[in-house]
Amino acid sequence: MTGTFVVFEGIEGCGKTTQLERTRLWLQSQTTRPVVVTREPGGTELGQHLRSILLEVSEGESIDDRAELLLYAADRAQHVEQYLRPHLERDSIVLCDRYTDSTVAYQGYGRQLNRELIDRLNAIATNGLEPDLTFWFDVTPEIGLDRAFKRGEANRLEREALDFHHRVRQGYVELAQQHPHRIVSVDGTLSADEVEKTVREILTKRLTSKSART
Numbered sequence: 001m002t003g004t005f006v007v008f009e010g011i012e013g014c015g016k017t018t019q020l021e022r023t024r025l026w027l028q029s030q031t032t033r034p035v036v037v038t039r040e041p042g043g044t045e046l047g048q049h050l051r052s053i054l055l056e057v058s059e060g061e062s063i064d065d066r067a068e069l070l071l072y073a074a075d076r077a078q079h080v081e082q083y084l085r086p087h088l089e090r091d092s093i094v095l096c097d098r099y100t101d102s103t104v105a106y107q108g109y110g111r112q113l114n115r116e117l118i119d120r121l122n123a124i125a126t127n128g129l130e131p132d133l134t135f136w137f138d139v140t141p142e143i144g145l146d147r148a149f150k151r152g153e154a155n156r157l158e159r160e161a162l163d164f165h166h167r168v169r170q171g172y173v174e175l176a177q178q179h180p181h182r183i184v185s186v187d188g189t190l191s192a193d194e195v196e197k198t199v200r201e202i203l204t205k206r207l208t209s210k211s212a213r214t
């Protein structure tokens with residue numbers, strides 16, 4: 001596969017979608033390679049249905065933790081086969097909002113489900129497809145949730161207790177330690193312009209070292 005797979009990770013409101021969109025615009029002005037953006041959950045038609053089940057459940061209604069884990073895995077399996085691999089086979093640069101690290105952080109650390117089970121499910125869902133690079137925008141839950149709430153109505157995950165979000169953030173801290181080459185930590189509390197500049201610098205280095213195609 002000749003494409004480049006870049007993932008944007010972090011807790012609610014850390015700036016993933018903001019930076020992904022800025023990066024897309026910048027990359028499209030820099031390269032002749034196709035640049036595409038996608039997200040999990042919801043990167044395919046099936047995934048859109050799963051996304052609304054996962055995020056738009058009304059207050060009071062609950063999803064069992066293991067059911068939730070399996071729904072995310074189903075979304076990912078479909079996304080990997082129907083979207084990610086085909087684009088990566090066409091030499092695209094794929095920018096993806098959340099991937100396997102979200103499952104480890106939210107279901108493993110947030111919900112405290114068994115890590116081995118999560119790793120196994122991630123392996124099944126991805127069939128071995130790993131990102132070339134993952135940006136992790138680190139902010140405290142207080143900052144992230146404050147930004148997310150100001151954006152409008154809270155979704156099912158944003159309504160979780162602060163403790164939950166602290167555990168999720170700790171998940172990202174440990175993931176970054178476990179995968180120091182793949183995961184690059186970026187200070188998400190800086191201004192969006194400063195974060196964007198850092199992302200550009202890191203991507204420029206990685207893209208030129210991977211190949212001279214840009």
Ligand SMILES: Nc1ncnc2c1ncn2[C@@H]1O[C@H](COP(=O)(O)OP(=O)(O)OP(=O)(O)O)[C@@H](O)[C@H]1O
Binds near residue numbers: 010012013016017147
């Ligand atoms: N560096 C920044 N400084 C201040 N505000 C920011 C910054 N980056 C993004 N924002 C604002 O914070 C809000 C959340 O940003 P964004 O939607 O990009 O986060 P996200 O990580 O995609 O969140 P979610 O996980 O909920 O989708 C938006 O209103 C955005 O404009």
Ligand SMILES: [Mg+2]
Binds near residue numbers: 016017018097
């Ligand atoms: Mg977002």
